[in-house]
Amino acid sequence: MRYRSVSVLVSICVLVRWAVCPLGAAEPDWQVVEQEAADLLSRYVQIDTTNPPGNEIAAATFWQQVLAREGMEAQVWESRPGRGVVYARFKGSGERKALILLHHLDVVPAQRTEWDVDPFAGVIKDGYVYGRGAIDCKGVAVVQFLAVALLKRMGVPLKRDIIFLGTADEETGGQQGAGWFVENHFDLIADAEFLLTEGGGIRIQDGQRAYEVDIAEKAPCWIQLEASGPAGHGSRPLPDMATVRLVRALEKLLRYQTEIKVVPAVQAYFTALAEREDPDTAVRYRNLTQALTDPTFRQRFLANPTYNALVRNTIALTVLEGSSKTNVIPAQARAQLDCRLLPGEDPQHFLATLAKIVNDPHIRVTVLLNFPPLASDADTPLFRAIRTVAARRDPTAPVVPAVLTGFTDSHYFRRKGIVSYGFTGLALAQEDAQRVHGLNERVPIASLREGIQILFDVLQELVRNPSPNLSTGRSKALSEEASTDYRASH
Numbered sequence: 001m002r003y004r005s006v007s008v009l010v011s012i013c014v015l016v017r018w019a020v021c022p023l024g025a026a027e028p029d030w031q032v033v034e035q036e037a038a039d040l041l042s043r044y045v046q047i048d049t050t051n052p053p054g055n056e057i058a059a060a061t062f063w064q065q066v067l068a069r070e071g072m073e074a075q076v077w078e079s080r081p082g083r084g085v086v087y088a089r090f091k092g093s094g095e096r097k098a099l100i101l102l103h104h105l106d107v108v109p110a111q112r113t114e115w116d117v118d119p120f121a122g123v124i125k126d127g128y129v130y131g132r133g134a135i136d137c138k139g140v141a142v143v144q145f146l147a148v149a150l151l152k153r154m155g156v157p158l159k160r161d162i163i164f165l166g167t168a169d170e171e172t173g174g175q176q177g178a179g180w181f182v183e184n185h186f187d188l189i190a191d192a193e194f195l196l197t198e199g200g201g202i203r204i205q206d207g208q209r210a211y212e213v214d215i216a217e218k219a220p221c222w223i224q225l226e227a228s229g230p231a232g233h234g235s236r237p238l239p240d241m242a243t244v245r246l247v248r249a250l251e252k253l254l255r256y257q258t259e260i261k262v263v264p265a266v267q268a269y270f271t272a273l274a275e276r277e278d279p280d281t282a283v284r285y286r287n288l289t290q291a292l293t294d295p296t297f298r299q300r301f302l303a304n305p306t307y308n309a310l311v312r313n314t315i316a317l318t319v320l321e322g323s324s325k326t327n328v329i330p331a332q333a334r335a336q337l338d339c340r341l342l343p344g345e346d347p348q349h350f351l352a353t354l355a356k357i358v359n360d361p362h363i364r365v366t367v368l369l370n371f372p373p374l375a376s377d378a379d380t381p382l383f384r385a386i387r388t389v390a391a392r393r394d395p396t397a398p399v400v401p402a403v404l405t406g407f408t409d410s411h412y413f414r415r416k417g418i419v420s421y422g423f424t425g426l427a428l429a430q431e432d433a434q435r436v437h438g439l440n441e442r443v444p445i446a447s448l449r450e451g452i453q454i455l456f457d458v459l460q461e462l463v464r465n466p467s468p469n470l471s472t473g474r475s476k477a478l479s480e481e482a483s484t485d486y487r488a489s490h
């Protein structure tokens, strides 16, 4: 029923779009846009915002200047010395609540010696823009900016304001960026209903495309285990030394198998994926809880690290610290565990379970980072706008509400009641997607172009004011004027 009403809506939208926006009159010159996107990203990558220390103020100022050239006044703050936040608002009629386009200004470190190209030179080569942040998240910012800039250049009437927001510090938790902004300047976005940021996009696997929209994220529950015991000389081992205690505790934790559970958001993801699977797999995906009781299927399914992480809380041992000298028994030994909890989980209950398993009063457990796992509703005008655009471009590609195994800054906004999705419009094959945070990060220029087209279309679906009072004649005049405007600005 819902699908039927959506398809009727699609037809109406398409008609309206053709009526007020005849193709050819108000379509951007995508060749020019593609070139602009590649150049802009190349320049943006050259601003080194490696976090730590970040130095995002340089990136915030960069956007302030870029926005000024579009006639947009942006506000920039320094949340801490060197840390920047940039905010600008594209004004609409205010008939509907605002939409935020969020990206982060910082990037993770990159070793020049390990890369084939200089990660901060903004190299354009063989149809790609190379550099740290080319995808995460500078490429996303360029797509977001150009999608909105095109609407403005073309004079498209908006019923919602669109907020362009770039924040510091996402890669180390966002406290100096999105967290700081929400705490100190929430009044500036209090009228926002929706937010789009990094995470999902178009996943290309075995030549097939799927539009993945992150509606939920697993939540981090990062903990430190600290064991203490007598210090001494390595030549006289002690039975209760800190390192031994710690290893015993870790062994118990690593042997612990977390419960397998399929939460509703994850079931929805696999139900959508089932559409393109063979009949046998499709049946299993449609009732995953049932399917996972079959040992053969379970083993095959859990062998995929992403799928495994989607159906259970995970515990990864990542940091180990003991003595720095072979012949010294340290008084303390520490380990850090990167635990991730499914949507709906209670962190306190999870921590109590771990304490019970360790069962050692000489091990101190400290929580390093935790916030409750939150999800956004998938039945919204924004999700439907993405669905509509996807159906128009790729009629056979599924549009999938997904759960991210990692986390972004979305939680700061979800906590405030803003429906937040991870969706960039960037189409990435596995080969490029896996370079994020790795070596030789790059984005195909064709994906930048398509990402802008998709977001431009999604925004039109969601924010365009169809102005039913406009006659076709007047619309045409408006479109032509807008079109001239657009060419003039280049």
Ligand SMILES: [Zn+2]
Binding pocket: 104, 136, 137, 170, 198
């Ligand atoms: Zn990122």
